[in-house]
Amino acid sequence: MAHDTHNETCICPVKGIIDLISKKWALLIVNALGNHGTLRFMELSEELNGISPKSLSDTLKSLHAEGLVVRRSFPSIPPRVEYSLTDEGLEFRNVILPILRWASRRNGARHHS
Amino acid sequence: MAHDTHNETCICPVKGIIDLISKKWALLIVNALGNHGTLRFMELSEELNGISPKSLSDTLKSLHAEGLVVRRSFPSIPPRVEYSLTDEGLEFRNVILPILRWASRRNGARHHS
DNA sequence: CCGAATCCTGGACGATACTG
DNA sequence: CAGTATCGTCCAGGATTCGG
Numbered sequence: 001m002a003h004d005t006h007n008e009t010c011i012c013p014v015k016g017i018i019d020l021i022s023k024k025w026a027l028l029i030v031n032a033l034g035n036h037g038t039l040r041f042m043e044l045s046e047e048l049n050g051i052s053p054k055s056l057s058d059t060l061k062s063l064h065a066e067g068l069v070v071r072r073s074f075p076s077i078p079p080r081v082e083y084s085l086t087d088e089g090l091e092f093r094n095v096i097l098p099i100l101r102w103a104s105r106r107n108g109a110r111h112h113s
Numbered sequence: 114m115a116h117d118t119h120n121e122t123c124i125c126p127v128k129g130i131i132d133l134i135s136k137k138w139a140l141l142i143v144n145a146l147g148n149h150g151t152l153r154f155m156e157l158s159e160e161l162n163g164i165s166p167k168s169l170s171d172t173l174k175s176l177h178a179e180g181l182v183v184r185r186s187f188p189s190i191p192p193r194v195e196y197s198l199t200d201e202g203l204e205f206r207n208v209i210l211p212i213l214r215w216a217s218r219r220n221g222a223r224h225h226s
Numbered sequence: 227c228c229g230a231a232t233c234c235t236g237g238a239c240g241a242t243a244c245t246g
Numbered sequence: 247c248a249g250t251a252t253c254g255t256c257c258a259g260g261a262t263t264c265g266g
Contacts, residue, residue, distance in 0.1 A: 135238095136238080136239095137238080137239070138239095163240090164239095164240090165239070165240050165241065165242090166241095166242095167239075167240075167241090168238085168239055168240070171238085171239085192246085
């Protein structure tokens with residue numbers, strides 16, 4: 001047993017999202033998809049500098065499971081898989097944008113060597 | 114390789130905050146402090162259902178290191194230590210509030226059937 | 227070439243006991 | 247009361263390999 005097997009009680013409305021937010025790349029993925037509308041796996045890989053394929057894949061699955069991201073695969077050769085935000089994903093993006101903006105302005109400001 | 118294992122270049126303005134956000138309890142602590150203004154260690158403990166002293170202590174240190182939380186200790190017996198948000202902490206709280214609200218409304222909604 | 231599946235490790239998190 | 251010390255567990259995430 002361990003972490004949160006049964007914790008559906010108190011603060012749990014936000015728990016799913018906290019778990020998501022806690023993923024290192026989730027916000028940046030959502031933001032990237034928000035910026036570009038639709039991106040392929042590789043494009044996301046390049047957009048998010050330094051992410052490993054597994055992390056990207058995992059995070060995309062989580063985002064998909066939460067209903068924030070759509071995955072569309074085209075049976076072509078070479079295969080083509082496109083990711084984009086659902087309506088909820090767009091809402092989510094709107095609520096996280098202030099954070100990203102605030103964070104970058106803040107760090108930009110203190111960026112003094 | 115061995116070149117830029119540490120991609121401190123592009124998305125890094127937000128990295129510190131992402132690390133913070135990634136902490137399981139950080140948002141809830143900030144929110145609690147925002148709601149109550151000032152809380153003691155024990156009060157936070159009770160407010161955040163199920164957090165361990167170590168996690169609380171760790172997260173408070175991170176928040177303090179990021180300049181979002183103030184720690185004031187009174188040399189009384191028994192000891193009294195109060196935590197509250199800095200100005201930046203308040204700003205931070207303002208940008209995370211939409212997330213928490215959105216998350217709880219969203220989950221509240223889908224818990225409905 | 228695109229993307230998923232496997233393996234492994236660091237560190238986050240929890241439980242408990244203990245000190246000033 | 248306010249933490250620290252210690253120990254153990256678990257999982258995110260990086261490196262790598264595999265399938266198509």
